[in-house]
Amino acid sequence: MRKWIWIIIAALWLLLLFMPWQGIPPLHKFLLYPNSVLQVEMEDQTKTLSNSRFPGLNISFDERGVPHIFAETEEELAFGMGISHAKDRQFQLEMLMRTVKGRLSEVVGVEGLESDRWWIKFDFENKSKLAFQQLQETDPQIAGIFKAYADGYNYLLKQQNEAQKAPEFHLLGFEPSPMDPYTPIMLIRYMDKVLNYSENDLKFSALKKHLSQSLIDYYYPLQSDLAFPIYPELSSNDSLDPQAGIIPYTSQSDFPQAETRTGGNNEVGSNNWAVAAEKSATGNAFLCNDTHLPLDLPGTWYEVHQVVNGKVCHGFSIPGTPMVISGYTDKVAWGMTNATWDLSEFYKLETNDNNQYKLDGQWEELEATTVQIPVKGQEDFDYTYFSSFFGPADYMEGELLATQWVGEKFELNEMKAFLDVRNATSVQEAHKALLGFGHPAQNFVLADNQGNIGMVTAGYALLHSRPQRGISLGNRKSNLAKFTHLGNRLVVLEPGKGWNHSANQQQVKSDFTPYLNSLFAPTARGRRISTMLMSKDKIDRDYLKKMHGDVVDGEWPLLKKMILESAPESFL
Structure with missing residues (x-):
């Protein structure tokens, strides 16, 4: 009898582990230790890559987790940087790439829609692809470095088993995306957003309704x-x-957001x-x-020691690029x-009922683009934005404004x-x-x-x-x-x-x-x-x-x- 009880318990346990439960990830990926993302990794911290594109590449990680990469060429070094970033910052990079592409909602749900709507109107993914294609002709060395970096990142993705993937992938229920060689070009735009994008001009335009110009100049000289x-x-x-x-244009909105x-x-x-x-x-x-x-956790910076053809560089990189951003050589x-600096500008467009805007006294066509944004757990969201001489245009608090931005x-x-x-x-x-x-x-x-x-x-x-300061007229x-x-x-x-x-x-x-x-x-x-x-x-x-x-x-x-x-x- 006891034998059957244990068989029943084991069957129920397996059913519990492998049954899909709404709202939670598969439990076997956490509770079966041989495949669990929670297991302690016993991997050697020195990586030999004999089966890779660069078998002579050597990467070792010290007691602080800092990679020491020894390579003979710039492409080999970039391949090693891709491996290191994939090992330590894979989920961070996944979310950065999805952010700039406007694909967050696909994995996090409706909470990502506001971000996706903001990013997708700039179409940075396609523009970065085009920039990389041009780079292959004008600067094949840099294009080769970018490709090697993406190849290194993707190499590690293919080598990983389920337990080696970041726990966040299992919690959210999706697989890591491969990296494209244009990614370093695309992710520069994320740092632009963090460091210099602002909508101060919207507030300055609204402020004119509430304060005289003399008071604005006094409080904001x-x-x-x-x-x-x-x-x-x-x-x-x-x-x-x-x-x-x-x-300048004085808006009727206070732009609270x-x-x-x-x-x-x-x-x-x-x-x-x-x-x-x-x-x-x-x-x-x-x-x-x-x-x-x-x-932040993980942080923005990623410390690295690079040695390429005997030349040493030590400093901080940013996941998404193989280069040292702040550092030193001999x-x-x-x-x-x-x-x-203020590197974003907004232009109020005068429109008519024919989907046109006035520019230099003539009515110009507003080119409308509708994209479907995948949303986890819901139907796709249809989003329409417009293209103008001044940049992509969207409605903000009922105002059709075009955005000019350094990104x-x-x-x-x-x-x-x-x-x-x-x-x-x-x-x-x-x-x-x-x-x-x-x-x-x-x-x-x-x-x-x-x-x-x-x-x-x-x-x-x-x-x-x-x-x-304030919104400019886009006429x-x-x-x-x-x-x-x-x-x-x-x-x-x-x-x-x-x-x-x-x-x-x-x-x-x-x-x-x-x-x-x-x-x-x-x-x-x-x-x-x-x-x-x-x-x-x-x-x-x-x-x-x-x-x-x-x-x-x-x-x-x-x-x-x-x-x-x-x-x-x-x-x-």
């Missing part, structure tokens, strides 16, 4: 009196001659600074980079902070710029390499093994004919703002003071600043870094550690001064 620029050397002679302005980015939001940026040989206690240059991106070092720029290849920086032998060569960096615009700090340092703000700025082609690369304009190499710094504040204190943005980060961080760098004749490692750990409230003295200057005498 185009340029702060407390400006503390990155490049004081350039501030006195850097200006533009404003031309005739564009007539707008994605705003204030000066305080830019505190998510970073600090960096460098010390030249003449101010260094060791006679060598120092470079420090403290990235203030949010603490010749140069580089780091960055966000430039915090749509495909002329430069940012990953090629990082490869060239890694191969540079001096700050001058590194600066030249960064002229190929398009977006998101960054303040790059540089140092080399000859003791020289530099700072260059590389990337596209979105410049109108004069500073303005004339001349109203379209122009993208201008500033890598040769905002640069100081080998500064005479022997040090430099940036902390997301404005680059220059001049009439040029409002063309870039009016909501930079507060200046307290930059002021404190500057004070500490000036306070010692010779700077050593211990002092740099002290700077990294320094905690001072630099905002209150500045705020106190403003309060005393602004408050009525009766309050003092």
Whole structure:
């Protein structure tokens, strides 16, 4: 009798494990240990890849999980980076790729629709495919690196068993997607979204209904009196001659859901600074980079040690690209902070009942595109957006607005710029390499093994004919703002003071600043870094550690001064 009881229990247990239960993943993938995603992995941390495209590639992981990749060629190195990112950041990359493609809803349900609707109107997947095809003709080396990176990622996917897949795939009930070679091009747009996209102009347009222009200028000045620029050397002679302005549009909506980015939001940026040989206690240059991106799990950065044909590079990559984004070689070092420019613009389109919009006095066709967005657990969602001279257009709070955004720029290849920086032998060569960096615009700090340092703000700025905030009228082609690369304009190499710094504040204190943005980060961080760098004749490692750990409230003295200057005498 007992024998039959145990047989019945075993049968019920197997039924429980393999029966599909609504709303939960298959239980056998978690509770049967030989196939469970919860089992402890006993795999050797040194990977030999004799059956791969690059049998000589060697990847080992140290006690901190940092990969050490030894390769003979750039493509072999990229293959190893693809394997490493697939091993450690597979689910993160899956969700990043789905986000930019507008395919989140397919695996997370209706909660992903808002994101999918926003991304899909830019059609970045098809545009990235086209950019990669062009790259195969214009720069086959970079195209080959991108393909090798995707091949490495997909190689590991094919080698994995069920237990080695990230638990999230089992919980959500879908399989990992293979990577395409255009993925590094596509995912740059995600960093653009994180670092520079904002809908501040929508709020500024609505604000005009509630405040007079004088009060708007008082609370949100185009340029702060407390400006503390990155490049004081350039501030006195850097200006533009404003031309005739564009007539702004005052919306009837307050845009309560707008994605705003204030000066305080830019505190998510970073600090960096460098010390030249003449101010260094060791006679060598120092470079420090403290990235203030949010603490996420998994994080944005991925540390890696690369050795290709004997050349060493150590630093941080970002899953989705084989390049080191912030790091050093035996010749140069580089780091960055966000430039915090306003790189998105919105245009109100005047339309008629014939699906047309007025441009330069003529009615132009609004090209409508309808896409079906797969939604997990529901029917596909039909979404329609429009194409215009100013960019993709969609309805926001009942207003048909076209969006112009730096993420749509495909002329430069940012990953090629990082490869060239890694191969540079001096700050001058590194600066030249960064002229190929398009977006998101960054303040790059540089140092080399000859003791020289530099700072260059590389990337596209979105410049109108004069500073303005709010929604623009999309009725004339001349109203379209122009993208201008500033890598040769905002640069100081080998500064005479022997040090430099940036902390997301404005680059220059001049009439040029409002063309870039009016909501930079507060200046307290930059002021404190500057004070500490000036306070010692010779700077050593211990002092740099002290700077990294320094905690001072630099905002209150500045705020106190403003309060005393602004408050009525009766309050003092």
